[in-house]
Amino acid sequence: MADAPTETMRLDLFLWYVRLAKxxxxxxxxxxxxxxxxxxxxIERAHTPVRLGNVxxxxxxxxxxxxxxxxxxxxxxxAPEAQRCYTDLGSALDAAPDLxxxxxxxxx
Numbered sequence: 246m247a248d249a250p251t252e253t254m255r256l257d258l259f260l261w262y263v264r265l266a267k268x269x270x271x272x273x274x275x276x277x278x279x280x281x282x283x284x285x286x287x288i289e290r291a292h293t294p295v296r297l298g299n300v301x302x303x304x305x306x307x308x309x310x311x312x313x314x315x316x317x318x319x320x321x322x323x324a325p326e327a328q329r330c331y332t333d334l335g336s337a338l339d340a341a342p343d344l345x346x347x348x349x350x351x352x353x
Contacts, residue, residue: 251296252297252317253295253296254295255294255295256272256283256290256291256293256294256295257273257276257292258272259317259318259330262320262322262330263318263327263328263331264321264324264327265301265312275303276288276289276291276293277290280303280304281301281302281303282301282303283299283300284299284300285300295317296314297314297315298314299314300313300314301331308335309335310335311334311335312331312332313332314331315330316330317330318330
């Protein structure tokens with residue numbers, strides 16, 4: 246028995262629908278430039294499929310941003326609706342202690 250097909254969405258559409266990119270062409274450029282990773286794999290195509298659970302990593306606003314895909318949106322809705330489609334992993338990373346400073350303090 247074959248598994249049910251996994252739902253996917255084009256990367257550029259996902260970025261635009263969840264308001265991580267201001268326009269779809271900006272999302273396409275981001276993907277084509279190779280500055281985006283899905284689960285650690287470098288992406289160079291806007292039509293790369295995105296699935297539930299994927300982790301997207303990219304530069305945004307002068308910092309590296311990581312988000313986990315929680316849902317595939319059906320439209321470009323309001324910001325609160327869009328934000329429910331992903332979990333920002335950066336806030337968890339920002340809250341983690343700086344391990345380099347901890348190890349230096351322990352050694353000194």
